[in-house]
Amino acid sequence: MKVYFFLGKGGVGKTTVSAAWSAGLAESGLKTLVASIDPAHNLGDAFAVRIGDRIMHVGDNLDAVEVNIEDMIRAYLDDLSAKMKNTYRYLSAMNIDGYFDILKNSPGIEEYATMEAIKKFVALKGYDAVVFDTPPTGMTIRVLAMPRVSLLWTDQLIKMRKRILSTRGMVENVQGKFEAEVDGERVVLSSSEKEDPIMQELVSYREELRALRDMFSSEQSYVNIVTMAEDLALFETKRIIESLGTFKIRVRTIFLNKFFAMANPPEEIKGKIEEQEGVIKRMKAEIRGIEVKDIPLLRKSPRGIDELLHVYSKYLV
Amino acid sequence: MRRLLDSLKKSFKTFDKGMREDATSLIRKQLDEEENIFALLTMGVFSGIPSPPTGVVLRILPHMSREISVMTRRSAGLDDVFAQTLGTFDID
Numbered sequence: 001m002k003v004y005f006f007l008g009k010g011g012v013g014k015t016t017v018s019a020a021w022s023a024g025l026a027e028s029g030l031k032t033l034v035a036s037i038d039p040a041h042n043l044g045d046a047f048a049v050r051i052g053d054r055i056m057h058v059g060d061n062l063d064a065v066e067v068n069i070e071d072m073i074r075a076y077l078d079d080l081s082a083k084m085k086n087t088y089r090y091l092s093a094m095n096i097d098g099y100f101d102i103l104k105n106s107p108g109i110e111e112y113a114t115m116e117a118i119k120k121f122v123a124l125k126g127y128d129a130v131v132f133d134t135p136p137t138g139m140t141i142r143v144l145a146m147p148r149v150s151l152l153w154t155d156q157l158i159k160m161r162k163r164i165l166s167t168r169g170m171v172e173n174v175q176g177k178f179e180a181e182v183d184g185e186r187v188v189l190s191s192s193e194k195e196d197p198i199m200q201e202l203v204s205y206r207e208e209l210r211a212l213r214d215m216f217s218s219e220q221s222y223v224n225i226v227t228m229a230e231d232l233a234l235f236e237t238k239r240i241i242e243s244l245g246t247f248k249i250r251v252r253t254i255f256l257n258k259f260f261a262m263a264n265p266p267e268e269i270k271g272k273i274e275e276q277e278g279v280i281k282r283m284k285a286e287i288r289g290i291e292v293k294d295i296p297l298l299r300k301s302p303r304g305i306d307e308l309l310h311v312y313s314k315y316l317v
Numbered sequence: 318m319r320r321l322l323d324s325l326k327k328s329f330k331t332f333d334k335g336m337r338e339d340a341t342s343l344i345r346k347q348l349d350e351e352e353n354i355f356a357l358l359t360m361g362v363f364s365g366i367p368s369p370p371t372g373v374v375l376r377i378l379p380h381m382s383r384e385i386s387v388m389t390r391r392s393a394g395l396d397d398v399f400a401q402t403l404g405t406f407d408i409d
Contacts, residue, residue, distance in 0.1 A: 076375070083379050108371040115372065146370060153369035157377075160355050167348045171341045180383060189383065197380040205376045 001220065002030075002129045003122055005144070006255075008226035009236055010136045013257040014038070016302060017226045017295070017316070018133040019046035023305050024312030026062035030128035033063045035121050037114050038135040041066040048304040059305045065121075072113045077103060114143045119212060137240055144223070145247045147213035154206045161199050165191045217248045224252055227283075229259040229276035234283050241287065254292045255316070256280065261296035353391045356384035 006018040015036070022034035033055065036043040043066055044051035047058050053068040103109065114135070121130050134140040169191035172178045178189045193199045215221055225240055227233045241251050259276045260269060284292055295315040302311050359377060361368045368374060 080375060080379065103371075103375070106371050112370065112372040112375065146372070150370045150373055153373050157355070157359065157369065157373065160351070160358070164348065164351045164355060167344060167351055170344050171348065174341050175337045187383065198377050198384075201377050201380060202373075205373065 001122070001127060002222065003215065003220060004129065004131045004222045004224065005134055005140070006132070006224050006226050007134055007137055007140050007240060009228075009233060010040075012226045012228050012233065013255075013295070014226045015042050015046050015133050016308075016311070017224075017255050017257065018131050019043060020302065020308040020311040020316055022062060022064075022129075022131040023059065023308040024316060025129045025131070026059055027309055027312070029061065031061050031126060032129045032131060033065070033121060033124065033127045034131040034133065035064070035117070036066045036133040037069070037117050038133055039069050039110075040135075043133055046303065046308065062305075063127075067114075067117045069110055069113050069117070072117060073104065073109055076113065076116070108142075111139060111142045111146055114139070115146050115212070118143070119208065122215065137236060141240065141243050144216055144244065144249055147209045147216065148247050151206065151209045151213060154202055154209060158199070158202050158206065161196070161202060162193070165193060165196055165199065217250070221249075222252045223249055224255060226255045226257055228257055229279045229283070231279060234279055234286075237283070238287065241290070251290055254283075254287065254290055255295055256283065256292055257295045258297045259294070261294075349387055349391065352384045352387045356381065356388035360385060360388065 004018070004021060006014045006021070008014050015038070018034060018036075022032050026032040034043065036051075041051075043064060047064060049058055051058070051064050051066045053066060053071060055063050055065045058064045118132065121132075124130075134143075168178050168189060172191050178191060179186055180189055181187070190196055193203075216223075223244060225237050227237045237254060244251060259280065260273045262273075265273050280294075293316060295311070298311070302308050357366060359369060359374055360381065
């Protein structure tokens, strides 16, 4: 399965490019899913149909979904809360609801939920390609970096856990099964790595993170940037390439969008056109080794599969 | 005679248990400390300490009640660290 990400500042045309790209892939015969993980969705506007948070069919070989990240967070925390209440009956003493109120607003929860959404869609069977329309740059970079950063923590926590279990083992060797009192209940704690639920959880999470990290840096993953012919956009593009590079994620294509391309421009916009030409020249000179594709400002924003396919065949392929 | 043997057995058992508990008391303290640090590192977000990415915390949270309870107990005793240290080394 091939996975495509389209990154860029807000308003550069990520949604249009991802929608056109997915329509093109579907047209070429690949069973494709296009998923918007941007909290400000407008994938439905590009396809000119109403798209919800359940996968729906929008064309031949083409499905689409707009992920509701807030709902995902709520559902995940509800599930977690139920799991905790089932596992530990004495948790009521810990004021668990208070913890969840904090967690809902905890820094990083949105990035975590977005990463979980990516994991979920990439694991779906039956698709040849998944295209992600992403949130604005900063958050997407944090999401793409998350597996690598989380792995550093998980590795360290596994080391600490091993030490705890080894110390527990020492007590167990002298005293027999290690019992402890937690909120008035006697609980037998195991010193075996296979029986310790925290160790098990950390090890299985490490495996999931490794798979995701490898997928993001693999040949099957295509991270692309959508940008415009403006100085600020050029700086941001260079920053994206650099930060993704530190996480070993390669940018494949830059889509240079929405620049003026006209034979006889009116006097009023000549200055703007010259400025854009300067930026385009610098972009092509300063960013090497990455293909740049031009998508000039269109007369009309493409709406619906036919118009998106036109954009795909004319500018994206 | 049997009763005498039983009570001897019982007192040896108690003595043995006491000795074993005494022998492991320092290791238990070390274990408490390790579990406390683990909890502080992973649950520190609740008290403003920099914490691992939320995903890691959420995954282990359902199994952390023992560590949270150790952390809470240790925090409650933080105003009397001196007494705790003396207690660890059996100094009255």
